[in-house]
Amino acid sequence: MADITALLLPFFGLILIxxxxxxxxxxxxxxxxxxNTFIIxxxxxxxxxxxxxxxxIEDLARIDFIAADIAATYAxxxxxxxxxxxxxxxxxxxxxxQAFGGSYGNIGYMGPGLALLAxxxxxxxxxxxxxxxxxxxxxxxxxxxxxxxxxxxxxxxxLAGEVVRKVALHPFIISTGLGFLVAASGLAVPTAxxxxxxxxxxxxxxxxxxxxxxxxxxxxxxRVPVEIGYLSAAKLIIHPVAVYVVLSLAGDxxxxxxxxxxxLAALPTATNVFVISQQYGVWQERASATVLITTAxxxxxxxxxxxxxxxxxxxxxxxx
Numbered sequence: 001m002a003d004i005t006a007l008l009l010p011f012f013g014l015i016l017i018x019x020x021x022x023x024x025x026x027x028x029x030x031x032x033x034x035x036n037t038f039i040i041x042x043x044x045x046x047x048x049x050x051x052x053x054x055x056x057i058e059d060l061a062r063i064d065f066i067a068a069d070i071a072a073t074y075a076x077x078x079x080x081x082x083x084x085x086x087x088x089x090x091x092x093x094x095x096x097x098q099a100f101g102g103s104y105g106n107i108g109y110m111g112p113g114l115a116l117l118a119x120x121x122x123x124x125x126x127x128x129x130x131x132x133x134x135x136x137x138x139x140x141x142x143x144x145x146x147x148x149x150x151x152x153x154x155x156x157x158x159l160a161g162e163v164v165r166k167v168a169l170h171p172f173i174i175s176t177g178l179g180f181l182v183a184a185s186g187l188a189v190p191t192a193x194x195x196x197x198x199x200x201x202x203x204x205x206x207x208x209x210x211x212x213x214x215x216x217x218x219x220x221x222x223r224v225p226v227e228i229g230y231l232s233a234a235k236l237i238i239h240p241v242a243v244y245v246v247l248s249l250a251g252d253x254x255x256x257x258x259x260x261x262x263x264l265a266a267l268p269t270a271t272n273v274f275v276i277s278q279q280y281g282v283w284q285e286r287a288s289a290t291v292l293i294t295t296a297x298x299x300x301x302x303x304x305x306x307x308x309x310x311x312x313x314x315x316x317x318x319x320x
Contacts, residue, residue: 001303001307003310004303004306004307004310005303007117007118007306008114008299008302008303008306011110011113011114011117011209012299014205014206014209014210014213015209015210015212015213015216015295016213017210017213018209018210018211018212018213018214018215018216018217019213019214019216019217020213020217021210021213021214021217022213022214022217022218023217029218032211032214032215032218035207035210035211035214036211038203038207039109039204039207039208039211040171040172041171042200043200043201043203043204043207043208044108044112044171044172044175044204044208045171045172045174045175046175046196046197046200046201046204047112047200047201047204048112048128048131048132048172048175048176048179049175049176049178049179049182049197050179050197050198050201051112051124051125051127051128051179052124052125052128052175052176052179052180052182052183053178053179053182053183053189054124054183055124055125055179055183056183057180057183057184059125060125060129060180060183062129062253062257064250064251065126065129065247065250065251065253065257065261066129066130066133066134067250068246068247068249068250068251069130069134069243069246069247069261069265070133070134070137071246072239072242072243072245072246072247072265073103073134073239073242073243073265074103074137074141075242075246076099076102076103076234076238076239076242077099077100077102077103077104077141078099079234080095080098080099080101080102080103080230080231080234081095081096081098081099083230084098084099084227088227091149091282092145092148092149092150093145093146093149093150093280093282093283094282094283096142096145096146096149096282097273097276097277097282097283097287098227098231098283100138100142100269100270100273100276101227101231101235101269101273101287101290101291101294102230102231102232102234102235102238102239102269103234103235103239104138104269104270104272104273105235105239105264105265105266105267105268105269105270106212106267106268106269106270106271106295107130107131107134107135107264107267107270108131108135108172108208108270108272109208109209109211109212109270109271110208110209110212110267110268111127111130111131111263111264111267112127112128112131112204112205113204113205113208113209114263114267114302115127115260115263115264116205118259118263118306118309119256119259119260119263120256122254122256123256123257123259123260125257126256126257126260126261127260127264128176128179130260130261130264131172131264132172132173132176135170135172136167136170136173138272139163139166139167139170140163140167142276143159143162143163144163146280147159212271212295215271216291216292216295219274219288219291219292221288221289221292221293222285222288222289223285223286223289224286224289224293225283225286225289225290227286228286228289228290228293231269231290231294232290232293232294232297235268235269235294236266236268236294236297236298236301237266237301239265239266240262240263240265240266240305242265243261243262243265244258244261244262244265244314244318245318247261247262248317248318248319249318249319252317253316253317254316255316255317258316258317259309259314259316262305262309262314263302263305263306263309266298266301266302266305267298267302268291268294268295268297268298269290269291269294269295270291271291273287273290273291274287274288274291
């Protein structure tokens with residue numbers, strides 16, 4: 001357990017430093033803008049390019065793996081949507097945000113750094129595939145559901161074009177695509193370019209975690225949703241269990257791939273859930289609270305998961 005604490009303490013310590021810094025300095029939210037721009041458009045794309053470009057192309061073509069992971073994630077999404085819509089009597093828009101609150105993890109900012117620390121370079125490819133393709137799916141589902149809810153009044157063709165543009169031009173998708181091309185072609189990246197990528201990669205996790213802490217501090221807890229109990233359980237416990245079971249049923253995957261997927265599924269609610277809620281003006285304060293509370297609870301749940309994995313109590317395949 002000491003090894004797990006040593007692994008997680010610096011990780012959550014960076015989030016805490018960002019949180020405290022924001023509380024002490026009281027900078028406005030706009031001050032974080034260039035930091036987020038650097039993370040999203042430079043540091044994390046460089047990390048995904050590096051991870052993917054150095055991987056054998058046959059490992060990158062595991063459609064069965066990513067399909068199983070996304071299927072498990074959206075099984076949770078559908079379950080939570082149905083609970084919100086038919087048991088809680090929430091609107092379609094509110095139900096959508098609640099469903100994302102329990103199924104959309106902070107895989108972009110927290111996933112790569114934590115998985116690579118826990119499982120080494122072998123986690124690079126599954127993490128890159130999950131982050132890029134799962135995010136791409138969320139970018140499609142969110143506006144589609146809001147259009148159904150009536151929160152997006154744009155014509156269908158305009159909406160579809162905007163979704164395609166956002167997915168195709170997202171830095172994570174572009175960098176991963178370039179990594180695929182390099183891996184498939186066998187081309188060598190020039191030394192100067194590789195050094196630049198390495199510099200940016202080293203900054204990805206620290207900057208992302210610090211920015212996450214600042215973001216949490218700038219969104220104080222004002223309203224705790226009554227749904228937080230089952231949303232937290234769904235995100236931190238049921239989601240990783242679902243991914244574990246589905247991957248075990250879907251095929252014989254490398255143990256690091258399985259554990260990486262389970263770890264990413266166990267991450268707290270993504271800050272993007274609040275961004276989506278703010279964009280459409282629905283469930284905003286409660287979405288912010290869900291991000292903050294699940295992040296705080298993950299300090300307790302993630303060490304347990306990592307202990308189960310490292311102690312051999314969680315076999316890589318539930319159905320060997």
